[in-house]
Amino acid sequence: MLEPDRRSPLHHRTEISAEEAAHLRELPFQGKIVLRGDAGSIGDAAADVLGAQLPVEPCGSALGANLAILWIGPDEWWIITEAGVERDTQARLSVALQGRHHQTVDVTDYYTTIEVAGLRVIEMLSKLTTLDLHRRAFPLGRVAGSMFAQTQATLWHAGSDEYDSPSFRLFVRWTTADYLWCLLAEAGREFGLPVQEPLAGETWRLAR
Amino acid sequence: MFLIPCPYCGERDQSEFAYAYQAHVHRPKDPDRLTDKEWADFVFIRDNPKGVFAERWIHAAGCRRYFNLMRNTATDEILAVYRIDEPQPKVEPALPATPSGEAPIGSGNDAVKVVKPAERGS
Numbered sequence: 001m002l003e004p005d006r007r008s009p010l011h012h013r014t015e016i017s018a019e020e021a022a023h024l025r026e027l028p029f030q031g032k033i034v035l036r037g038d039a040g041s042i043g044d045a046a047a048d049v050l051g052a053q054l055p056v057e058p059c060g061s062a063l064g065a066n067l068a069i070l071w072i073g074p075d076e077w078w079i080i081t082e083a084g085v086e087r088d089t090q091a092r093l094s095v096a097l098q099g100r101h102h103q104t105v106d107v108t109d110y111y112t113t114i115e116v117a118g119l120r121v122i123e124m125l126s127k128l129t130t131l132d133l134h135r136r137a138f139p140l141g142r143v144a145g146s147m148f149a150q151t152q153a154t155l156w157h158a159g160s161d162e163y164d165s166p167s168f169r170l171f172v173r174w175t176t177a178d179y180l181w182c183l184l185a186e187a188g189r190e191f192g193l194p195v196q197e198p199l200a201g202e203t204w205r206l207a208r
Numbered sequence: 209m210f211l212i213p214c215p216y217c218g219e220r221d222q223s224e225f226a227y228a229y230q231a232h233v234h235r236p237k238d239p240d241r242l243t244d245k246e247w248a249d250f251v252f253i254r255d256n257p258k259g260v261f262a263e264r265w266i267h268a269a270g271c272r273r274y275f276n277l278m279r280n281t282a283t284d285e286i287l288a289v290y291r292i293d294e295p296q297p298k299v300e301p302a303l304p305a306t307p308s309g310e311a312p313i314g315s316g317n318d319a320v321k322v323v324k325p326a327e328r329g330s
Contacts (some may be wrong), residue, residue: 058216058218059217062251070272073216073271073273074216074271074273076271110324130221130223131220144270145224145269145270145271145272146221146270147223184244185328
């Protein structure tokens with residue numbers, strides 16, 4: 001008999017670190033639910049389940065009961081939960097929103113989460129994206145989808161690390177997770193991150 | 209490359225967006241009675257003006273929403289951005305003062321070649 005073996009997209013990588021300058025790790029199996037609907041019609045019922053109102057200001061986020069709600073579009077939110085409770089959250093949402101026009105989709109295994117944090121993290125990420133990541137333009141709690149090198153990912157300024165430096169979460173699709181992981185390591189190489197060889201063997205040169 | 213103001217997310221780099229062709233192309237109300245030429249016009253024929261053009265864009269890497277945008281195709285100046293459900297605004301073209309409204313420099317139009325003061329004497 002084959003045992004079911006759940007593997008995360010970056011199961012072959014281990015946490016890499018350059019002390020306080022930068023560190024990089026995967027948060028495997030973090031629950032991710034897409035919620036779509038009109039905020040005026042589903043907002044209150046969803047807030048009862050989630051413990052926070054859906055953020056309606058663009059590129060914002062809200063923290064609820066052991067979960068976070070990210071603004072993705074004017075009628076679309078992502079609910080980020082701890083690993084393992086996404087199905088329960090989705091079921092409770094579906095019950096609460098019954099009869100209202102809405103959609104919930106469990107995309108936990110479609111995306112993975114890369115946590116990237118440290119003193120030099122903004123310089124690292126700025127090599128890969130055109131977003132303005134200065135703390136005035138991208139404060140705590142801000143969410144933005146953008147291109148990171150050749151792949152699309154959603155960036156969330158989630159908090160601070162143990163050195164009080166900014167900590168970001170990157171939600172990236174399974175198929176491009178290894179590419180982005182290696183590129184982040186390459187972007188942090190000047191700050192002391194070790195080189196990560198891409199699985200597909202590709203090479204690149206980053207503008208410095 | 210230029211910056212595009214998404215009506216939801218604000219100003220972002222063009223690399224996050226995808227072009228979605230001419231805006232305000234409406235599906236015919238009575239498709240049964242259309243002639244072949246009218247079908248061809250609806251399906252294939254699009255305006256290609258030099259000057260102000262209403263077009264659709266999608267913020268593909270960001271909020272993934274379509275929106276309309278009015279752009280001067282000669283200068284790439286963005287004149288108005290509005291949601292799909294909003295009416296088309298009236299905009300003043302604000303074209304450069306050249307015969308057909310193209311940019312004076314870099315348009316490839318030799319008729320408006322810029323003459324620098326140093327060249328004037330020779």
